[in-house]
Amino acid sequence: MVGSPPGTVSVAGLSLSTSTASTISPSQDFPNADLWEDARNQLSEDDKKTITQTLSTQELPPSSLNTPISETILEAVKAKREESKKSRWKVRIGKAEVELRGVADKVIVWLDKFKQVGDIAVSADPLHAGLPWAGIRFLLQAAVAGQEQTAALLSGLNRVLYVMYRCRLYELLFQPGQHKSSDQNLRLALGNFRTALLDLYKLVLHFLAVAMRVCQKNKFERTLAAFWSPSDILKFEEDCQATEDRAEKECQNCERYLQGQERTESSQYRTILNDLPQLKNLKSSIDHIDHIVTEVWETLQEDRICDILMWISKLPYQDHHQFASGAGKTKLVSRVIDHIKDNHPDYGLAYFYCKRDDDHRRDPENILRSFVKQLSKFPRKNSLHQVVVKAHQEYRFTGGASAKLSFNQSKEILSQLTHDYSKFVMVLDALDECYEESRGDLIDVFNWLVTQSDNVKIFVASRRDDDIKWQLERKSNIGIGATHNQGDIERFVNERIENAQKTRRKPISRELKQDIITTLYEKSGGMFQWAALQIEQILGLALEIDIRKRLGQLPKGLKAAYDEIFSKIQAAEGSNPDIAHQAFEWILHSPVPLDALVLPDLISRSLSGGTNLVLDLDIDIILDACCNLLVVDQYKVSFGVEGRSLEFRFAHLSVQEYIEEHTDGGNALSVPQPAHSKHAVATLGFLSELSGLFERWDSDIPKHTGSYEHQGP
Secondary structure, eight states, X not given: OTTOOTTEEEETTEEEEGGGGGGSOOOSSOTTHHHHHHHHHTSOHHHHHHHHHHHHTOOOOXXXXXXXXXXXXXXXXXXXXXXXXXXXXXXXXXXXXXXXXXXXXXXXXXXXXXHHTTOSOOOOSTTTSOTTHHHHHHXXXXXXXXXXXXXXXXXXXXXXXXXXHHHHHHHHHSOTTSSOOOOHHHHHHHHHHHHHXXXXXXXXXXXXXXXXXXXXXXXXXXXXXXXSOHHHHHHHXXXXXXXXXXXXXXXXXXXXXXXXXXXXXXXXXXXXXXXXXXXXXXXXXXXXXXXXXXXXXXXXXXXXXXXXHHHHOOXXXXXXHHTOXXXXXXXXXXXXXXXXXXXXXXXXXXXXXXOTTOGGGTOHHHHHHHHHHHHHBOSSSSEEEHHHHHHHHHHHHTTOTTSOOOHHXXXXXXXXXXXXXXXXXXXXXXXXXXXXXXXXXXXHHHHXXXXXXXXXXXXXEOOOOHHHHXXXXXXXXXXXXXGXXXXXXXXXXXXXXXXXXXXOSSOOOHHHHHHHHHHHXXXXXXXXXXXXXXXXXXXXXXXXXXXXXXXXXXXXXXXXXXXXXHHHHHTOSTTHHHHHHHHHHHHHHOSSOEETTTHHHHHHHHHTTTTSOXXXXXHHHHXXXXXXXXXXXXXXXXXXXXXXXXXXXXXXXXXXXXXXXXXXXXXXXXXXXXXXXXXXXXXXXXXXXXXXXXXXXXXXXXXXXXXXXXXOO
């Protein structure tokens, strides 16, 4: 291989002319610098020490300090060539004799090619000239005159430069970051290819290190040892050939994977091109369908549309969605709705959030009317479906425009609406909070609508009450149970621990963290609320021994968890038990959301008999006293006032149910019922101090007296 022609190099099965290197833009950042450094770090300690000490102690003549290293090396080789030419030196390679001048010419060709791609460092400083160029310069300057030494030097450099240039071409084909892919096979092939290049670089550096050690001997010893012996060069060539074959194989593997990717992409592009005529025909069909469908929608003035929609239903379904909170079923429902809105704007979409303590949001008739209202309006135009306009006209002409759509009428209208959407989706949250005696009728409507049209999908979130479970299991459906969210509980607990780590004086160890996650995961039974209650109590403990003790004493089920928390609340010192008691009482019996800024005032009046105020009572004190059983959320302000405010609410419906079940039941924190008279005294005391408000509220209070009357004693 010493006599390999310098004009061509075979890379990835292709014979590349080195003259093409001039077409590659010169690189100023030397992309192979890191590989050379990695190769040096993997050398034996003797080789690393030799290279470092030799280059750091190298003395340069003053004339070379301002000369690029490429020029220094080239001039040295040309000098060797002239010396060989004058002396007519020859070297025996195998059975043939070769003039040293010809070997020097090949070395010069390699150096010229490297200069064309800008791959020879320009620094004259040995420590910053980069490997292996500083080493090559040292050997050229250190080599003594003589035929044997010159022959060994030029033959060795010819082989070294051939290997280096071959690797350089490899790197230009597969530069770092050029081929980004998620294909594991391609990434593995690129990694194997890089390893093969590293092995070649290590061979070159080891070869140079051996020569440096020879040059560090005195002249007499150097003559005896020879610069590079013929056996050294032969062994180097054999090692290089084996590693080059491996690098070539890995390079071809990379090329095959890349070609496979290109074929896949080309196939996808061809498929798209083939589909274009079909898409054009499909567009014509869609335009025709759109024309037919549009005929069932009637364009009306905006005020007329508002009148008809308000006649159908007055419930503000959008506000219920906007302020959906929590981390359980309701939050999941809100995400489903948002996904459909964002990704499928042409779908017919209707949704409803049931609420147990709001009669209007528990009635199946109101639910169906809300669905009709949402689906009656054409999503892209100022239009209403004709069937709804016709129904409103019939009521108006018969003198019953103030009457509401009945349950069966809403059912029939929904059936007609389903046929005029490409997809029709209805989403219902908290079916279990509907009136138990009539929610079976609602499920029957859902089952009927699904059988009437293939384009209808219904998403229902609910507890598995016996009647609901029995009715849903009778029809084909896809169910998601508590056991399906175990992974979500693990992520939730992990996130809570990570957030707490930022403020804990003593961080939770990795082992303890995993024990907490595993224990809560196994014992939660899919109940998010149970896991949320337990992680809050666990994170309130500072010592690992206390945390592990707590993990071994976790309550079984939500009821046991609430029993434990209420006992803890009652055992608290100072006014905290009374504060929690009053907070639960106010929220349980209030017919409207309690403003987070008003509740502290109401509680303080209840504690002081409606006169003196506990001036330092605030939101945080109330939340702490209630041990995370209350939360603060946004809500839409009532009584015609525009804007948003903050409200206290129970952290979970199960909290409210627990308190209701324990009302006057002997529990230390039972909430007496009715409590309206005491609330009235505190409220009137609050209002009496707000001068000027009665005039503004006179017109509003009568509208809402009905909301309070039904909760009177």
